[in-house]
Amino acid sequence: RKEVEQDPGPFNVPEGATVAFNCTYSNSASQSFFWYRQDCRKEPKLLMSVYSSGNEDGRFTAQLNRASQYISLLIRDSKLSDSATYLCVVNMNRDDKIIFGKGTRLHILP
């Protein structure tokens, strides 16, 4: 099993729809989880942390499922500006090693 795995997509979603994607991780001892956003040819930027109890930031909701070892990102009322690649990041808790997923591409269609 890969350390961090994401569906590469692309997810093609009409504007206004809700979309969700997951990221699985292999190390059960992992402690910290994040979603980054990367626009085409730009640098990754932190979107949000993922807390054990789940957390919400506006239209974005992140959740953690430790039993099944995955995190999820849900985007409600999607906007054209949400089109990007979403990177899952996991801190493996070994020497503070963090692993980036390869990303999930999202296209919001007008």
Place this chain on the structure above:
Amino acid sequence: DADVTQTPRNRITKTGKRIMLECSQTKGHDRMYWYRQDPGLGLRLIYYSFDVKDINKGEISDGYSVSRQAQAKFSLSLESAIPNQTALYFCATSFTGGPSDTQYFGPGTRLTVL
């Protein structure tokens, strides 16, 4: 002004040439990283440094070297560039005491080796 800057932003070079990519930051962070990004392969860590006297190899350090000249500067060198080093290179920073997974990236350097 950007907190993390990279120079050059784009570079085309030939096989066998020596190339240096530079990264500077004004965030006051002690930790700095170099990644490369290739289509379908995601971000891969090349080297990282937790302070001026600390250098560590990442996942794919072969063919690369680094220098941490000061807390604010971290440079990446390709001693003899080869075509499979064509990629988008990112520098990033974080700080001790904060989550190392919260990283701040520079704008990237697009390197093409012919």
